Amino acid sequence: MTRLERFRAMLTLRHFDEACLEGVPTGEIHGELHTGIGQEAIGAGMMESLQPGDAVVSTHRNHYHALAAGVPMKPMLAEIFEKASGLCRGRGGHMHLFDAEHNFSCSGIVGASLPVALGYAYSFSMKGQNNLAVGVTGDGGANNGAFHECLNIAGAWKLPLVVLVENNELAISVPIGDVSATATIAERACAYGAWGKKVDGTDVDIVAEAFAEAAHHARSGRGPAILEASCHRFRGHFEGDHDSYRTMKEKREMRERHDPITIARRKLLAEGLAGEAELDAMAEASQREMAELLAEVRAEPLPEAAGALDYLFVGGKR
Amino acid sequence: MSSAVRNLSISQTVAEAIGLEMERDENVMVMGEDVGKIGGVFGATRTLQKRFGDKRVRDTPISEMAFTGMGVGLAMAGLRPIVEIMFVDFIGVCLEQVYNAMAKIPYMSGGNVRVPMVIKTAGGCIGSAAQHSQCLWGLFAHLPGMKVVAPSSPFDHKGLLSAAIRSDDPVVYIEHKALLLKKAETFLNGGHVPEERYAIPLGKAKVVREGSDLTLATLSASVEYALEVSEDLAREGIDLEIVDLRTVVPLDSETVAASVSKTGRLLVVDEDYLSFGLSGELVTRVIEALGPGGLKQVARHAVPDVPIPAALSLEEAVVPGPASIAQAVRELAAVS
Numbered sequence: 001m002t003r004l005e006r007f008r009a010m011l012t013l014r015h016f017d018e019a020c021l022e023g024v025p026t027g028e029i030h031g032e033l034h035t036g037i038g039q040e041a042i043g044a045g046m047m048e049s050l051q052p053g054d055a056v057v058s059t060h061r062n063h064y065h066a067l068a069a070g071v072p073m074k075p076m077l078a079e080i081f082e083k084a085s086g087l088c089r090g091r092g093g094h095m096h097l098f099d100a101e102h103n104f105s106c107s108g109i110v111g112a113s114l115p116v117a118l119g120y121a122y123s124f125s126m127k128g129q130n131n132l133a134v135g136v137t138g139d140g141g142a143n144n145g146a147f148h149e150c151l152n153i154a155g156a157w158k159l160p161l162v163v164l165v166e167n168n169e170l171a172i173s174v175p176i177g178d179v180s181a182t183a184t185i186a187e188r189a190c191a192y193g194a195w196g197k198k199v200d201g202t203d204v205d206i207v208a209e210a211f212a213e214a215a216h217h218a219r220s221g222r223g224p225a226i227l228e229a230s231c232h233r234f235r236g237h238f239e240g241d242h243d244s245y246r247t248m249k250e251k252r253e254m255r256e257r258h259d260p261i262t263i264a265r266r267k268l269l270a271e272g273l274a275g276e277a278e279l280d281a282m283a284e285a286s287q288r289e290m291a292e293l294l295a296e297v298r299a300e301p302l303p304e305a306a307g308a309l310d311y312l313f314v315g316g317k318r
Numbered sequence: 319m320s321s322a323v324r325n326l327s328i329s330q331t332v333a334e335a336i337g338l339e340m341e342r343d344e345n346v347m348v349m350g351e352d353v354g355k356i357g358g359v360f361g362a363t364r365t366l367q368k369r370f371g372d373k374r375v376r377d378t379p380i381s382e383m384a385f386t387g388m389g390v391g392l393a394m395a396g397l398r399p400i401v402e403i404m405f406v407d408f409i410g411v412c413l414e415q416v417y418n419a420m421a422k423i424p425y426m427s428g429g430n431v432r433v434p435m436v437i438k439t440a441g442g443c444i445g446s447a448a449q450h451s452q453c454l455w456g457l458f459a460h461l462p463g464m465k466v467v468a469p470s471s472p473f474d475h476k477g478l479l480s481a482a483i484r485s486d487d488p489v490v491y492i493e494h495k496a497l498l499l500k501k502a503e504t505f506l507n508g509g510h511v512p513e514e515r516y517a518i519p520l521g522k523a524k525v526v527r528e529g530s531d532l533t534l535a536t537l538s539a540s541v542e543y544a545l546e547v548s549e550d551l552a553r554e555g556i557d558l559e560i561v562d563l564r565t566v567v568p569l570d571s572e573t574v575a576a577s578v579s580k581t582g583r584l585l586v587v588d589e590d591y592l593s594f595g596l597s598g599e600l601v602t603r604v605i606e607a608l609g610p611g612g613l614k615q616v617a618r619h620a621v622p623d624v625p626i627p628a629a630l631s632l633e634e635a636v637v638p639g640p641a642s643i644a645q646a647v648r649e650l651a652a653v654s
């Protein structure tokens with residue numbers, strides 16, 4: 001991807017999650033919603049290193065990873081808006097997006113993503129496929145036992161697993177510094193014979209390069225990689241979270257200093273890769289496209305209640 | 319006892335019970351994600367860390383297997399830990415410590431070892447689909463060795479939690495996510511919460527509405543749902559007797575059987591899954607008590623053995639709520 005394409009990808013991610021926000025006050029999304037707003041550089045940065053057949057297994061904060069994995073935007077937005085035309089026919093919802101075609105899945109249970117990613121990694125290794133599995137976790141999820149179990153297995157059996165840690169420094173209200181024995185998550189790599197690196201996850205170019213390195217390591221049969229990308233969660237943990245564990249000043253400064261889109265824009269302008277007008281036009285176009293998509297999705301019907309018991313088992317209701 | 323209704327949320331009654339028990343017994347402590355600094359995602363431990371310090375009210379990492387097992391060790395070492403599992407749906411990651419350690423050690427030790435521990439967790443539907451909207455009290459009840467509590471009213475939340483903390487047996491205490499922020503004065507039942515410390519014995523159901531036509535046995539949020547529709551149903555000519563079970567283990571089937579011997583009809587409403595759970599168990603016990611001819615009609619209204627779907631249209635089709643409860647009552651009453 002070119003630098004400009006990375007920038008455009010971040011805009012798409014941001015505008016996608018902003019579209020989701022619109023469904024909360026209206027009740028169109030009637031459960032929890034966790035957005036990735038502020039963390040766009042990671043989703044956009046991983047995109048270019050994923051190849052057809054790769055698997056991505058994400059978390060409760062999964063939208064950006066799904067889009068990076070190639071999950072089509074319209075059925076995904078429709079699923080989040082609980083529509084019959086959604087990716088999972090309205091059964092899954094925002095925390096449970098599944099796309100068999102793109103080997104994308106996720107879990108609302110913290111820590112539950114890595115074991116599934118490990119399964120994909122084993123299958124790729126068994127079949128001699130040159131694919132990799134990305135297991136996503138937050139910093140909080142890295143303290144779940146599954147993190148250790150999966151990395152140990154992947155290390156012992158040299159499986160093509162990339163553990164992508166989105167370190168936004170908070171698990172809801174609990175700071176990672178209070179609950180991790182190591183200063184970084186990446187440094188735990190040595191315990192598993194894994195590649196490990198912590199990078200600035202607010203700079204899409206840095207993420208793209210680092211993810212490419214991690215992916216190369218995993219694809220070359222040398223075992224797992226831990227890529228830890230630092231970032232900032234701009235909104236509350238979920239929509240409705242009072243976010244009282246951070247001061248207004250902290251939150252304002254975070255948005256001013258650490259917005260990956262602003263950071264990329266500044267770099268593109270400084271390096272003469274684009275002009276103000278071009279970038280503004282790009283943002284407007286992206287916003288307009290998303291508004292059109294949202295309008296289309298909103299017009300779709302909800303699933304019919306009569307089908308509530310369908311899809312439990314293959315070929316039948318019960 | 320003071321008599322004015324204090325307009326507390328359920329979370330506040332829960333925090334009040336824990337605070338009073340922590341004052342009473344220095345061995346009582348709380349551990350879990352976000353329970354300290356912010357006082358719980360629903361505020362059910364608010365102010366406790368300030369009052370009792372961060373050793374006794376501990377924010378943990380997302381390491382449920384470790385801190386649930388820690389609860390077992392702490393209890394064996396003489397403390398009375400309250401371990402918060404934020405949502406009951408997350409119990410899968412630490413079920414090992416719950417059912418193989420906490421619940422079995424008292425029996426396996428021939429009664430030599432006590433595990434006076436409480437797992438405090440939030441269950442019930444909150445619109446967040448398959449992995450965040452379950453009840454699961456039937457799961458715990460199926461596994462021997464734990465008392466299982468699922469309160470409905472503000473009064474019961476406080477008194478049953480105090481009893482759970484004082485219990486020398488392990489207890490799973492399941493709040494309902496949709497009730498935690500609801501205010502006392504909006505409850506039809508048990509809105510008055512005395513300021514002082516009190517405990518309600520575990521295993522005693524409560525008749526929250528007397529009636530003559532049909533016994534509706536339920537617990538947790540469904541008690542309010544049933545009360546909400548009971549007056550409409552009365553106007554239609556169906557006089558409900560509503561029994562709040564309060565605890566699944568012990569299950570007070572005597573109170574239910576006594577009610578059924580009067581009304582002749584039993585409807586069990588359960589927000590948990592239908593099969594192999596509370597509703598089947600309760601019906602069986604009532605039949606065992608009254609004999610197969612002891613009731614005229616029986617029915618169950620519960621989640622029909624599917625995961626909770628995301629879309630509201632589907633969720634309403636599978637999760638019992640006021641409208642579906644009223645419908646189930648009408649259908650049962652119509653059979654003669």
Ligand SMILES: Cc1ncc(C[n+]2csc(CCOP(=O)(O)OP(=O)(O)O)c2C)c(N)n1
Binds near residue numbers: 139382
């Ligand atoms: C096993 C389990 N425990 C607790 C939760 C509740 N919970 C959901 S997200 C979250 C915090 C996750 O923090 P982190 O992994 O850092 O990801 P972030 O939300 O910051 O993206 C918690 C505690 C859960 N979903 N699953």
